[in-house]
Amino acid sequence: MDFDLEELASIIELLDKADFRHFSFEKGDLRITVSRDGNVPPDLAAPAAPAATAAAPVRAATVPAAPAGLRTPVKTPASAPARTAVEPDEGEIVITAPLLGTFYRAPKPGEPPYVEIGDKVEPDSVLCIVEVMKLMNSVPAGVSGEVTKVFAGDGELVEFGGPLFAVRTIA
Amino acid sequence: MDFDLEELASIIELLDKADFRHFSFEKGDLRITVSRDGNVPPDLAAPAAPAATAAAPVRAATVPAAPAGLRTPVKTPASAPARTAVEPDEGEIVITAPLLGTFYRAPKPGEPPYVEIGDKVEPDSVLCIVEVMKLMNSVPAGVSGEVTKVFAGDGELVEFGGPLFAVRTIA
């Protein structure tokens, strides 16, 4: 293998001594993630930087658990989203809600939406607004790419960590 | 395999001693993922990097990932199916399951389905089979009309009273 086993060993030893719940390390093409509990807080999994590696966590965070077939499985906390099964395709990453609120695709009612499917976006392009008690929070793409899916409906309540858009990143 | 089994073995030994629930290591095309319970955190649940060897185990681990989507407002079993809102249009009748079982659209695997959307049916036309413990129960249309919707997926569990087809009755 093209890495130093000694190094990995000492890293593991170090981590073992350290007191933490979640540990994530990225450098170049190196990525280490260690977790000591069953559920990783989405803010950990959220796209911190527009690094391609960050795609993985977000993508996985939206994989529906229960078979979306039958009506009733949608009950336990570990159940699938009600309306859309969020299945990002290869090379897509999901942009999630940074906070709970109402999802708006346009700056004002009647105005054209910030983005449509097919639009190209840059990391700082605004994709939508999440309104919390009249406070408008614009959500930037965080990555470069093309908008391929819209998961939330205009004017709908989105939860913290809830899926908003899928963006195909430019390789 | 193009890497040293010995090395992998010693890594596993190291990990075995360490205290963690989830461990993920990526370098180049190498990806190691270890999880000690069913509930895999998002960043581990990600579809694997191109490395074919790592892919299988990782995917296997991804099933019970936590949801990020919005849960259904109503949790009682009275709630509508998760995937399709069953809203029959004007002049449509919903054919429901006469008993709980597995829904089959064709008499046998590989054979063409009893009916397709657009087919005309008579009251005694068989629409599908609901299998209960190997017992095949054919479901007649009960009305004359045209099949306009299919609500249940082939091979899926349907509940008693669950929606199967919509039929537009001939006025």
Place this chain on the structure above:
Amino acid sequence: MSRQADRVRQRVFVANRGEVALRIVEACDRLGFETVLGVSSADRDTLAARRAGQVVVLGGPHATGSYLSIPSVLHAAISTGCTAVHPGYGFLSERADFARECAANGLTFVGPSPEALETLGDKLSARELAESLGVPVSAGGYAASVAEAAELAARIGYPVLIKAAYGGGGRGMKLVESDAGLAEAWAPASAEAEAAFGDGTVFLERYVTDAKHVEVQILGDRHGNRIHLGERECSVQYRYQKMIEEAPCAALPQATRERLHDSALRIARALDYVGLGTVEFLYDVRRDELSFLEVNPRLQVEHPVTEAVTGVDLVREQLLAALGEPLSVRQENVRLSGHAIQARITAQDPCHLLRPSPGTVKRWRPPVGGGLRLDSHIYEGYDFPPFYDALMGKLVAWGPDRASAVARLGDALADFEIGGVTTSRDLLRSITRHGDFLAGTVTTHWLNDRFNDLLGDRNE
């Protein structure tokens, strides 16, 4: 490292309804087991349905198409990925064929072996088993013909009961007082048994005119451990329907109590019994005589009174035993503490011979005082359906002694506000205040005899 990781993640199919479905879901929740509840289309809005991890509609309102439909229950349990099935009480809980089907489909049936269910389902074979183990049974036995029956009855002495082998729980019994009565009742009894239970076998037993109903709670695991958790008394019955149960039975002399427990354990041992069971006896107070009645191979409605005096969670033990874990308590660690009494609050109208009184529960305000426990699936606004049994809830009072437990139950019943449906609440309360009940002299026919006097007492 998580305990869950050590073993299969359990998912339990709850094949029942009402308060017991809720009790089972709660027990599974605390053990970290997932639950799937099978309901009829009339039970979509029950509290158990709201609590279960997943709900599937088995069939229509009538139990035959839902709770009693073995194929539907099995199909639902299998296709929802369940690992075990808890049948609760009633419905499929004593069906050997269902237990077999579960095993054949890789589902753990939470109950004893199919063989045990078969032996115990046939009350004649159960009686013969008890006899063979030296467990006291009342005089009687099998008779192939009227002639044989008359002969046997002559030896026993009238009155005698003609019992259907596949009856039980008060069903399929005929009381006869004389040879003439016997000759007259014999053929119809067998015919009715054939019609009701699919088997015409009947047998004779001496009728114990004045007895208390006592029963022993047994519990076994798959490692050869079998214990008893003391006895209960359930003498307050109306037409074989238990209404008030308590633990322990204050009327038993210690020697008799030990004979009772020992008899129950012998039966458990002979059947290599796994899970919860109840061995029922009649106790003739005057003669200080016990006689074996039958074994109920399942969770019992009155299990909370035993939990209250032993501190053992019976449903949890039952689940874990079925899944192969050893019992968490040994016989020598079973310590009885105080006295517990349970009243079954039912949607029945005492003024009309306890006929069912379903409807919308407009008010449901139980007291929450210390020493009280309520097992119930009722909530305000719940539409109590007419299709199933009338049990609304089980109010259990505990006290350091019988008198204080009875007093507490009476006060709690008085404070219990129920509106919208007619219930047995007031009848239950007047029973708890009756001299005979306070004196502990009640036997199984007491309520049938006193029923009307008690109604008079309803309004204070």
Place this chain on the structure above:
Amino acid sequence: MSRQADRVRQRVFVANRGEVALRIVEACDRLGFETVLGVSSADRDTLAARRAGQVVVLGGPHATGSYLSIPSVLHAAISTGCTAVHPGYGFLSERADFARECAANGLTFVGPSPEALETLGDKLSARELAESLGVPVSAGGYAASVAEAAELAARIGYPVLIKAAYGGGGRGMKLVESDAGLAEAWAPASAEAEAAFGDGTVFLERYVTDAKHVEVQILGDRHGNRIHLGERECSVQYRYQKMIEEAPCAALPQATRERLHDSALRIARALDYVGLGTVEFLYDVRRDELSFLEVNPRLQVEHPVTEAVTGVDLVREQLLAALGEPLSVRQENVRLSGHAIQARITAQDPCHLLRPSPGTVKRWRPPVGGGLRLDSHIYEGYDFPPFYDALMGKLVAWGPDRASAVARLGDALADFEIGGVTTSRDLLRSITRHGDFLAGTVTTHWLNDRFNDLLGDRNE
């Protein structure tokens, strides 16, 4: 016709977590109210989340972004169509601004009026209110400067406490023994108060060296009815954290008890108090003197002991009172019965000064005996998160008298199997067996002094 049909269908937003979220959901379930639970992303798998009618993720694991975020909670409650918000205890439960925002958005805040919350949030104004009503307070008051403070202290006599007006519950207090100490502590105390509570106001109070913590449960409705439900004693505290609570307080002479209840009711009346509240006092046993501490305008962690001795469901009464229903119980109908004790089982390590010990709960096997109640959100396999308080469950034992209640609690703690996380269980048990506790002589600094001896007793 359904009771629900007569009035608005209530949907309650539960703005809390842990055992109290479960308690509130259960109370709503029984009343036929729908529930929506707001959780942090770390609380998706809690039992409350499994029980609630609907769950929305408010924010990340840290409370500031979820349970303490007023805009998020309001937005979630409004857009899920809720009619009321129950804040539980802690988090937003005492925030007047939150209560105002709820009202402004048409949501019923389950708690007293914003005005009451404001008066009571300022401990100095609460003290002044009490004084004005003739409620006993310990000597002290406001001082504008060090000079004034020294003057006041001279009158009171040392030791004295410097208290932050917006502190409370043991927070924002400094004990000083002399003029020198006062001069030294005064400025920092105010500065720290400013930093911690956004208001530098401080005041002086005589330090009662050896006192019991007693508190009165009050309950009011929107129709001018205000009652008390007796008192509780919570003297077993470690650094102001209550660990064992009981009702009633056995050490109180009847005359003092009546003075205590009367004082509490005066405050309730003056505030036209609606819902549940607790008026806290210190009781100097030697001098038989009461002194007002503060009012907690919310549901209290220790409410079950009051429920156990009164039979009143406090959470149900609180919900209904907030929604405008009259109280279901009058003062003359409040009958106290027996004695109840609650032990708070926490994920804290007694061997390391009760530092938090989160982790996976591998075993959770509570006893279920009569006279016992457990309020808990724990299940086997639950990952106890590090982000919130350490409470795992509240074990409540009831008995006809204090001795039997204590004995029952001790036995129950012994039978309680917990694995995977270090808990306070053994410490609690050794407290229940200590001579001082059994004698009822414990005061608020007792556990701080005896802590290490008690650890020695941990293994029997």
